[in-house]
Amino acid sequence: xxxxxxxxxxxxxxxxxxxxxxxxxxxxxxxxxxxxxxxxxxxxxxxxxxxxxxxxxxxxxxxxxxxxxxxxxxxxxxxxxxxxxxxxxxxxxxxxxxxxxxxxxxxxxxxxxxxxxxxxxxxxxxxxxxxxxxxxxxxxxxxxxxxxxxxxxxxxxxxxxxxxxxxxxxxxxxxxxxxxxxxxxxxxxxxxxxxxxxxxxxxxxxxxxxxxxxxxxxxxxxxxxxxxxxxxxxxxxxxxxxxxxxxxxxxxxxxxxxxxxxxxxxxxxxxxxxxxxxxxxxxxxxxxxxxxxxxxxxxxxxxxxxxxxxxxxxxxxxxxxxxxxxxxxxxxxxxx
Amino acid sequence: xxxxxxxxxxxxxxxxxxxxxxxxxxxxxxxxxxxxxxxxxxxxxxxxxxxxxxxxxxxxxxxxxxxxxxxxxxxxxxxxxxxxxxxxxxxxxxxxxxxxxxxxxxxxxxxxxxxxxxxxxxxxxxxxxxxxxxxxxxxxxxxxxxxxxxxxxxxxxxxxxxxxxxxxxxxxxxxxxxxxxxxxxxxxxxxxxxxxxxxxxxxxxxxxxxxxxxxxxxxxxxxxxxxxxxxxxxxxxxxxxxxxxxxxxxxxxxxxxxxxxxxxxxxxxxxxxxxxxxxxxxxxxxxxxxxxxxxxxxxxxxxxxxxxxxxxxxxxxxxxxxxxxxxx
Amino acid sequence: xxxxxxxxxxxxxxxxxxxxxxxxxxxxxxxxxxxxxxxxxxxxxxxxxxxxxxxxxxxxxxxxxxxxxxxxxxxxxxxxxxxxxxxxxxxxxxxxxxxxxxxxxxxxxxxxxxxxxxxxxxxxxxxxxxxxxxxxxxxxxxxxxxxxxxxxxxxxxxxxxxxxxxxxxxxxxxxxxxxxxxxxxxxxxxxxxxxxxxxxxxxxxxxxxxxxxxxxxxxxxxxxxxxxxxxxxxxxxxxxxxxxxxxxxxxxxxxxxxxxxxxxxxxxxxxxxxxxxxxxxxxxxxxxxxxxxxxxxxxxxxxxxxxxxxxxxxxxx
Numbered sequence: 019x020x021x022x023x024x025x026x027x028x029x030x031x032x033x034x035x036x037x038x039x040x041x042x043x044x045x046x047x048x049x050x051x052x053x054x055x056x057x058x059x060x061x062x063x064x065x066x067x068x069x070x071x072x073x074x075x076x077x078x079x080x081x082x083x084x085x086x087x088x089x090x091x092x093x094x095x096x097x098x099x100x101x102x103x104x105x106x107x108x109x110x111x112x113x114x115x116x117x118x119x120x121x122x123x124x125x126x127x128x129x130x131x132x133x134x135x136x137x138x139x140x141x142x143x144x145x146x147x148x149x150x151x152x153x154x155x156x157x158x159x160x161x162x163x164x165x166x167x168x169x170x171x172x173x174x175x176x177x178x179x180x181x182x183x184x185x186x187x188x189x190x191x192x193x194x195x196x197x198x199x200x201x202x203x204x205x206x207x208x209x210x211x212x213x214x215x216x217x218x219x220x221x222x223x224x225x226x227x228x229x230x231x232x233x234x235x236x237x238x239x240x241x242x243x244x245x246x247x248x249x250x251x252x253x254x255x256x257x258x259x260x261x262x263x264x265x266x267x268x269x270x271x272x273x274x275x276x277x278x279x280x281x282x283x284x285x286x287x288x289x290x291x292x293x294x295x296x297x298x299x300x301x302x303x304x305x306x307x308x309x310x311x312x313x314x315x316x317x318x319x320x321x322x323x324x325x326x327x328x329x330x331x332x333x334x335x336x337x338x339x340x341x342x343x344x345x346x347x348x349x350x351x352x353x354x
Numbered sequence: 355x356x357x358x359x360x361x362x363x364x365x366x367x368x369x370x371x372x373x374x375x376x377x378x379x380x381x382x383x384x385x386x387x388x389x390x391x392x393x394x395x396x397x398x399x400x401x402x403x404x405x406x407x408x409x410x411x412x413x414x415x416x417x418x419x420x421x422x423x424x425x426x427x428x429x430x431x432x433x434x435x436x437x438x439x440x441x442x443x444x445x446x447x448x449x450x451x452x453x454x455x456x457x458x459x460x461x462x463x464x465x466x467x468x469x470x471x472x473x474x475x476x477x478x479x480x481x482x483x484x485x486x487x488x489x490x491x492x493x494x495x496x497x498x499x500x501x502x503x504x505x506x507x508x509x510x511x512x513x514x515x516x517x518x519x520x521x522x523x524x525x526x527x528x529x530x531x532x533x534x535x536x537x538x539x540x541x542x543x544x545x546x547x548x549x550x551x552x553x554x555x556x557x558x559x560x561x562x563x564x565x566x567x568x569x570x571x572x573x574x575x576x577x578x579x580x581x582x583x584x585x586x587x588x589x590x591x592x593x594x595x596x597x598x599x600x601x602x603x604x605x606x607x608x609x610x611x612x613x614x615x616x617x618x619x620x621x622x623x624x625x626x627x628x629x630x631x632x633x634x635x636x637x638x639x640x641x642x643x644x645x646x647x648x649x650x651x652x653x654x655x656x657x658x659x660x661x662x663x664x665x666x667x668x669x670x671x672x673x674x675x676x677x678x679x680x681x682x
Numbered sequence: 683x684x685x686x687x688x689x690x691x692x693x694x695x696x697x698x699x700x701x702x703x704x705x706x707x708x709x710x711x712x713x714x715x716x717x718x719x720x721x722x723x724x725x726x727x728x729x730x731x732x733x734x735x736x737x738x739x740x741x742x743x744x745x746x747x748x749x750x751x752x753x754x755x756x757x758x759x760x761x762x763x764x765x766x767x768x769x770x771x772x773x774x775x776x777x778x779x780x781x782x783x784x785x786x787x788x789x790x791x792x793x794x795x796x797x798x799x800x801x802x803x804x805x806x807x808x809x810x811x812x813x814x815x816x817x818x819x820x821x822x823x824x825x826x827x828x829x830x831x832x833x834x835x836x837x838x839x840x841x842x843x844x845x846x847x848x849x850x851x852x853x854x855x856x857x858x859x860x861x862x863x864x865x866x867x868x869x870x871x872x873x874x875x876x877x878x879x880x881x882x883x884x885x886x887x888x889x890x891x892x893x894x895x896x897x898x899x900x901x902x903x904x905x906x907x908x909x910x911x912x913x914x915x916x917x918x919x920x921x922x923x924x925x926x927x928x929x930x931x932x933x934x935x936x937x938x939x940x941x942x943x944x945x946x947x948x949x950x951x952x953x954x955x956x957x958x959x960x961x962x963x964x965x966x967x968x969x970x971x972x973x974x975x976x977x978x979x980x981x982x983x984x985x986x987x988x989x990x991x992x993x994x995x996x997x998x999x
Contacts, residue, residue: 037838045854162979164930166937167953167971174964252447253455258408260467260529261440274457293845297934301957311846312938315853323853330846350457350513 024343031335038331039093043086046320075100098325103317108325112307116329117200118188119306122299123291125226130233135280137234138241139273145246153238160235165294169228169301176224184221186303193217229298233287240283244276251275278349285341292330292337355569356405356537357381361418363404372641374400374413376593379667382537382586385567389584389601391577391616393637397593398573399448402539405571406445407435422537441471444530448542450522454514460525461510464494467532497528501558520551524558531562537569538562544579556583577616581605589613592638592648595667599674609676611653647678655680702903709911723991730987736980744796751790752778755947758785764963780965782955788965791947792973798948799977802859803929806866811921813867814874821875822882833879836872844869848931852940862941866928877920878913885909915992922985926978933974949974 073079077088092099098108137157141150177185184190188202195209203222206215248254249272257271258264296308303309307326314322358380365372374397382388390398403409405420407427420427422443427435444467447453455463468474468490479485491510498506501524514522523543530538540559544552560583563570574580580587581601588598589610597610608614615633635652645664650656659679668681724730743750763785766772773780779788821829839847851865885891935941936950944951949970956966 034837034841037834038841041838042850045850048854158982159975159979162926162930162975162982164933164937164950164953164971164974164978166934166950167967167974170953170957170960170967170971174960174968178961178964252449252453255403255408255410256445256447256453256526256529257455259406259439259445261436261438261470262466263436271455275455278457289843290845292843293934296845296849297937300938311849315849315940318853323850327842327846327850330843331841334843334846335841348457351515 023346027339027342031339034335035332036090038335039090039328040086042324042328042331043089046324047082047085093328098328099321101314101322102319103314103322104319108321111310111322112325112329114200115305115307115310117202118304119295119299119308121188121201121203121222122225122229122304122306123295125222126230126233126291126294126298128230129226130230130237131284134234134237135241135273135277137238138280139245139268139276141238141242142245142249142276143268150242154242157235157238160231161239163231165228165232166297166301168231169225169298172224172228173301183224184217185224188218188221188305189214190217190221225298225302225304228301229291229294232294233284233291236283236287236290237280241276241280244279245272248272248276274348278345281341281345281348285338285345288337288341289334292334355382355384355386355423356571357421358401358405359419359421361401361404361420362416363400363409363413364416366412366414367641369641373593373643374640375404376643378418378590378593378595380571380588380595380598382569382571384536385563385569386586387563387570387572387584389580389587390571390573390590391575391580391587392590393575395637395640396590397640398590399541401590402445402541402571402573405539406439406443408439437471440467440535441533442535443537443539444533444535445539445541446523446526446530446543449546450519450526451514451546453526454517454522456514458513459510460498460512460514460517461491461494463514464497464525464528464532465490467529468493471533473533494528494532497531498525501525501528501531502554503528519547520554523547523551523555527555527558527562531566531568534566535568537571540570540572542574543572545575552579559583577605578620589616592643593640594648594677596649596677597675599670599672603672603674607674609670609674609681610649610678611655611680612649615652705903712911713914720991724987727987727991729983730991733980733983733985733987736976737984740796740800740977740980743793744800747793747797751787751793752776753787753790755786755791755794756945758782758787760785764959764966766963767965779969780963782952782966783959783963788969791952792949792970795947795949795952795970795973796977798859798942798946799929799932799974802862802866802932803925803981806863806870806928806932807921807925809863809867810870810924811874811917814871814876815878815917817871818875818878818880819882822879822886829879832875836875839869839872842869844927845931845934848935849938849940852935857940857943859942862932862935865935866931870924870928873920873924874917877916881909881913881916885912919985919989919992922981922988926981926985929978929981930974 070079077085080088089099096109098112100106101108101111104111137153141147141153144150173185176183193211193214195205195211195214198205198208202218203215206212206218249268251272253275254267254272257267262271295306296311298304299306299308300312307329311323311326311330314326358378361375361378361380362373363375365374376397378397378401380388380390380401390401392398400409400413404415405422405427407430409415415428418428422438427438430438454460458466465487473493474486474489477486477489480488495506495510498509503509503521503524509517509521514525517525523546527543538559543559544555547555556579559570559572562568572580572584577587584601586599587601587604588595589604589612590596591612597604597608597613604613605617608617612633615631618631619633621630633652638648638651646662647653647656647660647665650660653660657679665677665679666682667675667677668679670676670681724734758781762774762777762781763783765774765777765781765785767780767788768775768778770780777787777789779792782788782791817832821832842850847869848865851868852861855861855864932941933948933950933953936948937954939951939954942948942951944955952970953967953974956963956968956970959966
């Protein structure tokens with residue numbers, strides 16, 4: 019029953035994704051300037067034949083709606099075209115960058131959730147204590163802080179001044195292990211290359227903190243306020259009246275309910291995580307999707323921009339779907 | 355079995371001490387049903403929470419003792435109180451819709467008390483203590499049957515929102531009964547329910563009292579309910595007990611002007627001539643209470659003496675007590 | 683003459699003497715009276731008050747930048763490049779926060795940068811509010827195809843993370859102030875649209891609207907007299923909080939090199955420029971970023987205070 023509903027939701031996401039593809043397509047095509055000119059850049063004199071060949075290669079000689087049709091057909095087949103600058107399929111380039119981004123996103127989410135929920139719960143239980151006030155003040159700072167600046171401050175403090183942690187890239191030179199998933203944390207474990215694992219983890223720390231800080235702040239605030247709400251509920255009193263230990267009352271009976279709004283907000287905040295990813299990857303020279311996006315914009319590599327933006331949007335839609343599903347498991351009242 | 359002596363508690367608020375419970379004496383014998391009657395905000399629900407040691411922040415017990423089976427609950431450690439809660443003394447709350455935890459299945463919630471109080475801890479065997487879980491489940495289903503939940507085997511797996519209000523209250527009663535408590539605290543258990551359901555729930559509680567021999571303290575604002583169901587009645591006003599006695603004493607021969615007023619404000623089906631007479635005025639602000647009789651402003655029979663000092667409890671004969679100078 | 687059509691086919695003309703106009707005038711007067719009460723409440727809300735005062739400080743500094751800034755933000759002496767802040771070793775009292783790689787005074791550039799942040803934030807929020815409210819009210823009131831189209835568009839835009847969308851738009855439009863505002867508002871209106879539309883829909887089904895309809899009153903009038911004043915507070919609160927967000931987005935775009943371009947002193951691009959000198963001139967990135975933090979922090983403090991005062995029911999993040 020539940021799996022059918024999930025499938026329904028998945029199907030409902032398809033028109034959105036098609037819309038995303040069309041919108042991205044229109045963006046690129048309606049941009050002033052001829053793509054072929056852009057592609058050639060300042061290459062100097064180009065012969066008419068070469069231009070024609072390029073136009074044919076990228077279907078630019080056909081009418082717009084035909085181009086759109088071809089584009090959509092290709093997208094459905096998983097073909098996002100070839101990059102202007104790198105002359106290889108966009109999907110290959112994205113496929114290489116994606117694991118780095120996934121690793122960073124999970125690192126950030128892990129960092130945020132790991133700290134946000136205990137902080138939120140503790141602040142609610144000890145409402146108006148000094149700890150509560152301090153952690154809420156810090157989370158307010160976290161919400162108002164530009165991620166790129168925080169990343170740079172982390173680099174200056176922990177990388178430059180203290181020299182504790184690496185400040186750029188995913189790995190130092192000199193490590194060699196087979197790439198299976200592209201996720202270094204998993205690949206190094208598979209290869210039992212523990213020094214490489216340690217090195218990869220160290221590289222992951224600062225970017226994860228920089229990217230996850232805002233999420234942490236938001237989640238801590240939401241968890242606190244929903245905990246405060248939940249702790250007033252009768253079922254919490256009942257749990258105490260049953261003779262449960264206070265810790266169990268809070269973690270089992272109260273937190274399970276308080277997490278419902280937290281999960282909702284987590285869904286909303288995934289967008290911030292994805293957007294911030296572009297910033298943080300730039301700051302920490304992290305070879306992922308975000309860096310790819312920024313680079314492709316500066317090289318005006320439209321197929322690549324198109325592909326990356328679409329992947330971001332698709333990821334966002336799917337991530338929200340996952341959060342929706344997660345939500346139904348934690349809130350029995352909702353059946354999607 | 356339970357004896358509350360001189361209990362006083364207050365909430366420390368910005369406006370000063372709010373004395374929610376003031377010098378309350380109560381006793382419940384084994385198998386007895388005690389009714390506490392009063393308007394909302396008179397401190398009757400808080401008295402129940404005091405017995406369990408669950409007064410919400412910023413409440414504080416000022417004085418008194420709560421003797422349960424010969425021991426003072428107020429002197430018990432947190433651990434000892436946890437062992438008593440849900441096992442020896444269980445509570446049934448006012449609003450079943452908000453009292454069941456929405457994210458856990460009904461069966462799991464009934465089983466939980468049994469598990470934490472180790473009801474079947476001697477049952478060994480099976481993977482992951484499955485034998486114990488089965489024993490708990492069997493008893494939970496049995497309990498659900500007993501409190502009148504139809505097809506308990508399937509209902510066991512339902513979530514609270516799939517139950518009606520009456521069924522939720524039955525489930526809560528099942529939770530309360532799960533460890534065979536000696537004392538059941540019922541805080542307006544029927545207020546949130548439809549009238550027909552109310553009668554069913556009360557009948558169920560009566561059956562529990564008779565069959566299990568559990569003592570019950572029933573808190574209600576409805577004198578009619580109390581009269582029908584309780585052996586003894588205590589009438590509370592502004593944190594104090596103003597009249598206490600056996601049900602027939604209080605109902606047939608109410609002494610305190612407040613009790614008399616309460617009785618007159620109940621609509622009677624039998625005599626159409628009688629008008630409903632509401633008690634004039636409203637409940638006093640507990641933060642501004644003084645030692646004098648709190649009912650004074652609303653009392654038709656008040657005189658100067660009522661304001662002079664704290665009114666003591668007077669004996670009106672055969673254990674019928676009343677806090678009013680009319681009987682001093 | 684504009685003619686509005688209600689879903690049940692009734693139509694109504696709105697002319698200068700129309701009761702609706704009169705109603706709006708009355709509402710404006712009530713709003714002004716509320717405003718005085720609001721100021722009173724603000725004084726009892728310390729964090730909101732601090733936020734408000736800081737915002738005023740930023741506004742004053744930005745407005746009088748030429749008078750306040752000690753140096754020219756665009757011209758520097760190359761011989762005086764990368765001077766440390768005055769309290770550090772190598773610092774000069776003349777350059778309080780030090781100088782950048784072209785010898786320009788950092789403080790003066792930050793002061794001028796406030797203009798850009800405030801301007802972009804304010805304009806893009808205002809446009810987003812106007813477009814969102816107008817379209818939301820129209821969609822919620824007229825329903826039908828218009829609503830369907832606008833709601834689908836909104837859903838589509840919501841499928842993009844904000845910054846990704848803004849980056850995509852900027853990459854196609856090219857950098858610059860106007861394009862920046864366009865990029866922010868392209869997606870920025872959606873939130874206000876959804877808010878106003880939702881409120882419109884829920885109010886429309888309420889009993890008093892039904893009752894008024896039965897009395898022969900137009901529901902447009904009811905909705906404007908009931909919904910608009912209710913929702914104005916929410917819009918102001920949301921708008922304020924969004925302004926902080928937009929300022930961060932502007933700074934992020936400028937940081938990526940897609941927004942305001944050097945030599946214009948946008949805080950975001952200053953942080954980016956300073957990044958190359960992270961090792962020996964940490965102040966170049968630190969102080970412009972701190973300026974963003976303080977401005978956004980004060981806007982958020984003020985916005986949350988506004989919410990407490992104006993719209994207590996909007997407690998969810």
